[in-house]
Amino acid sequence: MSLTLYALCGADPARPFSPHVWKVAMALAHKGLSAQTVAVGFTDIPGIEAGATKTVPLLKDGETLVSDSFAIARYLEETYPDRPSLFGGPGGLATARLVEGWSQTQIHPLLTPILILDIHAMLAPIDQAYFRESREKRLGRTLEEAAAGAPAAIADLRTRLEPLRHTLRHQPFIGGETPLFADYIVFGALQWARTTSKTEILGADDPVALWFDRCLDLHGALGRSVTAA
Amino acid sequence: MSLTLYALCGADPARPFSPHVWKVAMALAHKGLSAQTVAVGFTDIPGIEAGATKTVPLLKDGETLVSDSFAIARYLEETYPDRPSLFGGPGGLATARLVEGWSQTQIHPLLTPILILDIHAMLAPIDQAYFRESREKRLGRTLEEAAAGAPAAIADLRTRLEPLRHTLRHQPFIGGETPLFADYIVFGALQWARTTSKTEILGADDPVALWFDRCLDLHGALGRSVTAA
Numbered sequence: 001m002s003l004t005l006y007a008l009c010g011a012d013p014a015r016p017f018s019p020h021v022w023k024v025a026m027a028l029a030h031k032g033l034s035a036q037t038v039a040v041g042f043t044d045i046p047g048i049e050a051g052a053t054k055t056v057p058l059l060k061d062g063e064t065l066v067s068d069s070f071a072i073a074r075y076l077e078e079t080y081p082d083r084p085s086l087f088g089g090p091g092g093l094a095t096a097r098l099v100e101g102w103s104q105t106q107i108h109p110l111l112t113p114i115l116i117l118d119i120h121a122m123l124a125p126i127d128q129a130y131f132r133e134s135r136e137k138r139l140g141r142t143l144e145e146a147a148a149g150a151p152a153a154i155a156d157l158r159t160r161l162e163p164l165r166h167t168l169r170h171q172p173f174i175g176g177e178t179p180l181f182a183d184y185i186v187f188g189a190l191q192w193a194r195t196t197s198k199t200e201i202l203g204a205d206d207p208v209a210l211w212f213d214r215c216l217d218l219h220g221a222l223g224r225s226v227t228a229a
Numbered sequence: 230m231s232l233t234l235y236a237l238c239g240a241d242p243a244r245p246f247s248p249h250v251w252k253v254a255m256a257l258a259h260k261g262l263s264a265q266t267v268a269v270g271f272t273d274i275p276g277i278e279a280g281a282t283k284t285v286p287l288l289k290d291g292e293t294l295v296s297d298s299f300a301i302a303r304y305l306e307e308t309y310p311d312r313p314s315l316f317g318g319p320g321g322l323a324t325a326r327l328v329e330g331w332s333q334t335q336i337h338p339l340l341t342p343i344l345i346l347d348i349h350a351m352l353a354p355i356d357q358a359y360f361r362e363s364r365e366k367r368l369g370r371t372l373e374e375a376a377a378g379a380p381a382a383i384a385d386l387r388t389r390l391e392p393l394r395h396t397l398r399h400q401p402f403i404g405g406e407t408p409l410f411a412d413y414i415v416f417g418a419l420q421w422a423r424t425t426s427k428t429e430i431l432g433a434d435d436p437v438a439l440w441f442d443r444c445l446d447l448h449g450a451l452g453r454s455v456t457a458a
Contacts, residue, residue: 085320092320094405098328101395106335166330176323 003028003035004060006048010122013039015226017119017195019108019188020069022223024057026184027073029219031083035059041127042134069188070100073181086181099174099182102163107189110157111201112139113149118197118229154201161208168207172214179218187215187223194228232257232264233289235277239351242268244455246348246424248337248417249298251452253286255413256302258448260312264288270356271363298417299329302410315410328403328411331392336418339386340430341368342378347426347458383430390437397436401443408447416444416452423457 005025008018016022016039028035040048045056052058053067059075066075074093077086087093116135120143123131132143139146164174164186173179174186190212193201202209216223234254237247245251245268257264269277274285281287282296288304295304303322306315316322349360349372361372368375393415396403403411419441422430431438445452 088320088323089318091314091317091322091404091409091411092324094317094400094409095321095324095328095403095411097396097399098331098392098403098411099324101392102327102331105391105395106389160335162334163327163330166334167326170326171323174324174327175320180320180323182320182324182327 002060002062003033005035005037006040006045006053006056006058006060007037008045008056009039009041010119010127011124012122015122015195017122017192017226018056019192020055021057021188022191023069023181023184023188024059024072025222026187026215026219027069027076027086027181029222030086030179030181030184031076031080033076033080033083041124042130043126069185070097073184088175088180092175092180092182096180096182096185099185103185103189106160107157107186110153110160111189111193113146113153114157114199114201115193115197116143117147118199122196122229150199154199157201158206161202161206164211165207168211173211179215183215187212191216191223195226197229231289231291232262233267234264235267235269235274235282235285235287235289237274237285238268238270239348239356240353241351244351244424246351246421246455247285248421249284250286250417251420252298252410252413252417253288253301254451255416255444255448256298256305256315256410258451259315259408259410259413260305260309262305262309262312270353271359272355298414299326302413317404317409321404321409321411325409325411325414328414332414332418335389336386336415339382339389340418340422342375342382343386343428343430344422344426345372346376347428351425351458379428383428386430387435390431390435393440394436397440402440408444412444416441420445420452423452424455426458 007016007021009016040056045054048058049060049065052065055067057069057072058065058067059072066072073086087096120128120131136142167174171177174182236245236250238245269285274282277287278289278294281294284296286298286301287294287296288301295301302315316325345364349357352360365371400406402408
C-alpha cells in the first residue's frame with residue numbers, strides 16, 4: 001500500500017492550504033492511512049501524473065488515481081471498509097452531499113473575498129500570474145475589487161454558519177459524538193482561512209470556533225501541523 | 230398500535246400546514262404507519278393531552294407522547310427498526326441535524342415574510358389574535374411590516390437553496406436514490422409554503438421544484454392530499 005496525495009501549496013511547500021486537500025488529509029488520517037504528500041503549485045497541476053487531473057487533491061493509491069475530494073472519500077470508504085467509517089452508513093454518505101453543497105455554495109463564496117489577496121501573496125510568482133488571471137476571469141472583477149467585499153462577507157459569514165451552530169447544540173460534531181467526512185468538509189473551509197489569512201472570522205467563544213478547535217485536535221492534531229497564518 | 234398525530238390547522242381542519250407536522254406525516258408514511266390526525270388551532274395546543282406540549286407536532290403512540298419533529302423521527306426509528314429507515318444509519322441521523330439547521334435558520338426565516346399574511350388569513354379568529362400578538366412580539370414588527378420583505382426574501386431564497394441544487398446534481402434525493410427524513414425536513418418547509426400561499430417561489434424547471442414534485446408523489450401522493458393554496 002503506497003499512497004501519494006498531491007496537495008496545493010504556495011511558495012512554501014510546507015504550507016498546504018487547499019480546502020479540498022485538507023478534507024482528504026483528514027479523511028486519510030480518519031482511516032488511519034498515511035500518504036506521502038507532494039506539494040504542487042497551481043501551474044504544476046497539469047503536469048502531474050501525465051495530465052491526470054485539472055485540480056487537486058489527486059490521490060494515487062498504488063496504480064489507482066482518484067481526484068475530487070468527495071470521490072476520494074468514497075474511494076477510501078469502499079477500498080478500506082474495515083477502517084473507521086467516513087460516512088456512518090449510506091444515509092450519511094448521501095447527506096454529506098448537502099453538507100458539501102452548503103459549504104461550497106454558501107461558505108466558500110464568502111471566504112473568497114476575505115482570503116483572496118492573502119492567498120495571492122503566498123503564491124510563487126508564476127502561480128500568482130495564473131491565479132490573478134483565472135480568478136479575475138471567474139469573478140468578473142479584479143482581486144482587489146473582490147477583496148473590498150471582505151467586511152460584508154465576514155458579517156454575512158457569521159450568520160451563514162447558523163446551521164452548524166444549530167447542529168452543535170445537539171452534538172459535538174456534524175457526525176454526532178465523533179466526526180465524519182461531513183465535518184472535514186466544513187473543516188476544510190475554515191482551515192483554508194486559518195492557513196492563508198490572519199483575518200479573524202469567528203469570535204473565540206463561537207460554538208463554531210470551539211468545534212473547529214476540536215477538529216484541529218483530531219488525529220494527532222494534524223490540522224495544527226501547519227501553523228495559523 | 231394506535232397512533233395519533235396532533236396537527237396544526239387553520240379555520241379549515243382539513244388543511245394542516247405546519248412544516249414540522251408535515252415532516253412527521255411523511256416520516257410516518259415512510260415507516261408504513263398510519264395515524265389518526267387530530268386538527269388543532271394554535272390556541273388549542275396548551276389543552277391537548279393535559280398540557281403535554283407547547284408546540285405541535287405531538288405524536289401519541291399507545292401511551293407514549295413525543296413532541297418535536299426530530300425527536301419523533303428518532304422515536305419512530307428506534308421503535309420501528311424493522312421498517313424502512315428514516316436515517317440510513319448513524320451518520321445519516323447525525324447529519325440530518327445539519328439539514329434541520331440549514332432549513333430552520335436559512336430557509337424558514339425567508340419563508341416567513343412570504344407566507345405570514347396568508348397564514349394569518351387562513352386561521353380561525355381566536356388563532357388570528359394569538360398569531361398576530363405572538364409573531365409580532367417575536368419579529369419585533371407588525372405582520373404587515375414583515376410581509377413587506379417578501380420580494381427580497383423570494384430573491385434570496387432562490388440563492389439560498391443552492392446547497393440542495395448542488396445535491397440534486399448527484400442524486401435524486403438528499404437521502405440518495407430514495408428519500409430519508411432529511412428530505413422531509415426540507416419538504417416540510419416548501420409544503421408549508423404550498424399549502425398556505427399562492428406566491429410562486431420557484432421556477433417550474435428549478436431542480437428544487439422537480440425534487441419537491443417527486444416528494445409530493447411519495448407514499449401515495451400524501452403531500453397532494455392537501456391541495457395547493
